[in-house]
Amino acid sequence: MPELPEVEVTRLSFAQRIAGAQVTAVRVGKPLRWPLGCEPRELVDQRVGDVSRRGKYLWLALERGGLLLHLGMSGSLAFSQSPVAAGSHDHFDLVTNRGTLRLTDPRRFGAVVWSAGSGSGMAAKLLAGLGLEPFDPRFDGAHLHAALRRRRIAIKQALLAGDIVVGAGNIYACEALFEAAIDPRLRSERLSRARCERLAAAVRETLARALALGGSTLRDFRDAHGMAGEFQTQARVYGRAGQPCVRCSASVRRIVQAQRATFFCPGCQRR
DNA sequence: AAGTGGACCTGCTAGC
């Protein structure tokens, strides 16, 4: 579910309200992808600081460290003054004097990991090796071109891998490749410098546009206010197999790459 | 080193 726009929309929807709050209790549900890494009670009494984002991870700063959060495929966060009783998919509650931050995640691919901020441990390991932020000025055609030269995987997979640039998941990788008119099956090393310029711009613009629209709500995404996103209504190729391409009216195709669905237009996305 | 496939887990939908 959550790619960079959804994660950022989520962050923006509660960061200001939780900053400065004091943790009063913690409730954990079923296990998530990784163990919390500390006793829940160790979080109590700590004051919450800034909430920042790196790729699809959120970092919730606390006085003696912080929590690294990931929403996996089906996770969402809600921040509310008077939360209802925890349901069977509510696996983490950070109760504060300003409200409760709750992670709901049916599939439990998400995670909440404590880190003392030492630069080692699980959280550091997860963050190590992430590529550039798409809005980092260093992420440009030259950078993309240099990184792709060394790869033999399909360009779609290179975007998803997250070690060159972070943030684009299955929806936005498909959409960005459509905007750049590049065939998702094209081997990374074969992208010209000019096409890398186009693709870098397309990644940035696609993610920025989705962000402005509040992300995509395919089935259940909500920000921490419970608001749905609107980008999915504007997708050009994702989920549109068999429908006419908005640019050339050829039939949008669905293929499978690395066990993930890829949507593209065989008419205007070129090798 | 880089690429590939499997693994994790649950819910929903389409089709029989």
Next chain:
DNA sequence: TGCTAGCAGGTCCACT
């Protein structure tokens, strides 16, 4: 109506 197979926004890890 009811069961089942297939699919879903992510990404780590073991193996080649």
